[in-house]
Amino acid sequence: MENGNLSSVTVFVFTGFPQLQNGGLLLLFPLLFIYIFIVIENLVILFAVKLDDCLPNTTYNFISVFSFLEMWYNTATFPRMLPNLTSEKKIISFINCFLQMYFFHSLGTMEGTLLTVMAIDRYVAICNPLSYPHIMTPQLCAQLSAGSCIFDFLILLLAIVWITTLPFCGLNQIHQIICDFTTLLKLTCKIHLYVIGLSILYIFDFICHSLKTWDFMLGFV
Secondary structure: OOOOOHHHOOEEEEOOOHHHOOOHHHHHHHHHHHHHHHHHHHHHHHHHHHHOOOOOOHHHHHHHHHHHHHHHHHHOOHHHHHHHHHOOOOEEEHHHHHHHHHHHHHHHHHHHHHHHHHHHHHHHHHHOOOOHHHHOOHHHHHHHHHHHHHHHHHHHHHHHHHHHOOOEOOOOEEOOOOOOHHHHHHOEOOOOHHHHHHHHHHHHHHHHHHHHHHHHHHOOO
16 A cells, blocks of 8 residues: 555545553443443433424524534444454545445535534524524525535535545554544645645635624524
């Protein structure tokens, strides 16, 4: 794998938790319990909001969407991470690594954007309670939720596609237990200023998206 290019890299090797090479089983069961608990907890919230007619308001709809994202956010990492704790070959294919990184970061960004929308929802409810039902309609709630998801999926997709075009050289070892932007960028042969510039660009786009949502909501207040 040394001094290879993009086409020669077919797998990555996880080297996270090197001090626990022979004690992965000690982490397997606690982490498995945490993952199952997260999934069950969020499923309960989803069913509670959907089945209880006493919870029709937009706040609970946002909470149900957040629970759905949180469930898949953890599913993007745990199922792949848990077997590697006890496996001798802690490897992941090139495609699966980038898919994991894409869903991990896009779902995490969606949660951050949705929290911003939920904060604005509470702002409108507190500062303008009489007009709140007319401002935060179910249609607007669905548009904000869908818009946040679509925007974050697309903006992260461009970053992932761009990183896959970079040549990789040196060892194909990832010093973590999941695929991440920073660790993969360290394995590329071309880490120039445009890498930093692209990162700043996406952070700026995320901030602009949040500000646009804020301005959009304030226009109704």
